Amino acid sequence: MNNYSYLFDVFGxxxxxxxDWPDCLKDLSxxxxxxxxEKTGTPDFSLEIRxxxxxxxxxxxxxxxxxxxxxxxxxxVNEKLDYSTYADGHRNWIDYAGAGRILLDFSRSTAISxxxxxTVFPTYQKYLFADHPLDKLFxxxxxxxxxxxxxxxxxxxxxxxxxxxxxxxxxxxxxxxKGLPIITDEKLLVLKDAxxxxxxxxxxxxxxxxxxxxxxxxxxxxLEYDVINGEHYIKLGGSNSSTYQxxxxxxxxxxxxxxxxxxxxxxxxxxxxxxxxLFPVTITSVNPQFRAAKFEFIxxxxxxxxxxxxxxxxxxxxxxxxxKKLAGTV
Numbered sequence: 001m002n003n004y005s006y007l008f009d010v011f012g013x014x015x016x017x018x019x020d021w022p023d024c025l026k027d028l029s030x031x032x033x034x035x036x037x038e039k040t041g042t043p044d045f046s047l048e049i050r051x052x053x054x055x056x057x058x059x060x061x062x063x064x065x066x067x068x069x070x071x072x073x074x075x076x077v078n079e080k081l082d083y084s085t086y087a088d089g090h091r092n093w094i095d096y097a098g099a100g101r102i103l104l105d106f107s108r109s110t111a112i113s114x115x116x117x118x119t120v121f122p123t124y125q126k127y128l129f130a131d132h133p134l135d136k137l138f139x140x141x142x143x144x145x146x147x148x149x150x151x152x153x154x155x156x157x158x159x160x161x162x163x164x165x166x167x168x169x170x171x172x173x174x175x176x177x178k179g180l181p182i183i184t185d186e187k188l189l190v191l192k193d194a195x196x197x198x199x200x201x202x203x204x205x206x207x208x209x210x211x212x213x214x215x216x217x218x219x220x221x222x223l224e225y226d227v228i229n230g231e232h233y234i235k236l237g238g239s240n241s242s243t244y245q246x247x248x249x250x251x252x253x254x255x256x257x258x259x260x261x262x263x264x265x266x267x268x269x270x271x272x273x274x275x276x277x278l279f280p281v282t283i284t285s286v287n288p289q290f291r292a293a294k295f296e297f298i299x300x301x302x303x304x305x306x307x308x309x310x311x312x313x314x315x316x317x318x319x320x321x322x323x324k325k326l327a328g329t330v
Contacts, residue, residue: 002026007043008034011191011199011247013141014041017130019049021115023122024130030225031126033203033237033246045109045137049129052114054098061101061114064088077124078228092136096120102133106140123226123233134201135187139290143191143199144297147278148253150183150198151175153327157198157248159188160310161278162256167312171256173207174316175323181245182236190250196301198250203237251330253278253301254310261311264319266326269309271302306330 004025005018014037019025029036052060064086072084075096086093090107099119104111113129120128135145148161149168153175160171172185183198185205191197204225225233236244254266255274278298308326313319 004028007037007039008032008201009037010034010045010138010201011143011197013044014039015045015047015134016043017047017049019113021049021051021113021125021129024049024113024115024125028126028130030235031130031204032201033244034201044141045134047111047113047130047133047137049113049115052100052116054116057101057114057116061093061103061112063093063095063101075128077128078121079119081120094132096128100125100129102129104133104136106137109137109140111137121228123228131187131202138189139294142293142297143189144294146188146190146298147186148188149185150188150200150248150250151323152181152183152198152245152248153324155248156252156327156330157183157250158252158254158323158327159183159198159250160254160256161274163276165258166256167258168256169205169207171310171312171319171323172205174320176205176236176243177316178320178324179243180320181243181248183245183248190297190301192297196250196305197247199247201246203244203246204233204235207232207234250301250305252306252308252326254308256310256312259311259313261313262315262318264313264315264322265311266322267309267311269307271307273309274302274307 003020006028008015017028068086068088070085070087075081075083081099082097084095090105092104094102100113100115102111102113111133113133115125115129148159149172150157150159151172160168162168169185172182176182182205184200189199191199208231223235225235253274255269
């Protein structure tokens with residue numbers, strides 16, 4: 001196998017991603033939108049991604065005793081995967097039965113992903129074995145992820161959260177159609193540097209075909225990265241008519257509610273209303289070592305920035321106009 005190595009700038013910190021597994025690594029520079037850099041010395045974060053035969057995985061990365069098991073369940077990608085998580089001090093393991101295994105060492109800010117062949121589609125491999133361990137490593141340095149999409153309007157980050165199916169990706173795509181830079185369609189990274197910043201490391205968004213065909217007469221899709229089960233993975237940075245930003249001050253967090261009505265309505269809302277749509281995914285998956293810190297971080301966001309209830313209508317032009325108007329008031 002070939003060896004791959006990338007060095008990225010992650011909001012002022014350095015990340016090295018390397019290994020021999022081509023499905024994840026050969027086109028990683030197109031999956032991520034982080035600037036590539038040349039720098040010597042020890043990186044702040046390191047992720048190694050290697051291929052492994054299933055019969056060798058226990059030898060290369062043994063799991064701790066069952067007493068260290070913290071969680072188990074089913075992960076749905078192109079097939080159902082049984083998974084289990086383990087924790088022992090500063091180390092965590094994630095085992096995807098038959099598909100691969102991850103070891104995170106928070107004391108060293110490193111992760112190793114072992115990937116088995118012919119189990120998970122390459123795009124899903126990037127989510128499971130690159131994005132997911134990086135999300136956990138970033139949490140150890142107070143860069144936390146939120147279950148939200150986000151657009152930049154006049155240099156202001158307007159984020160959208162809500163239950164699964166509330167329209168986070170559709171909202172981002174609607175604003176993209178108006179030429180507004182998109183930060184992310186699903187996983188928003190937030191860091192604090194004098195103020196809160198909405199950030200992302202990838203310029204690929206995911207939009208379902210049924211939403212594209214229903215709400216957009218002539219959708220500008222940018223460059224199509226992949227299509228899986230009716231979901232279009234679109235690379236924004238490669239399109240002349242699409243725009244992307246990786247960092248903008250976060251000014252408003254909106255709770256989306258689909259109404260089935262034509263017009264969108266926007267109302268002030270108590271920050272406590274956002275907890276139901278924001279916390280189930282945002283908090284439960286975080287490493288136990290950093291869960292309390294992340295909880296306090298997000299609670300402070302809710303107390304600090306503007307919160308709105310957005311009753312999401314089906315007229316995308318009306319929705320975009322009202323979100324632009326909202327941005328002008330904060």
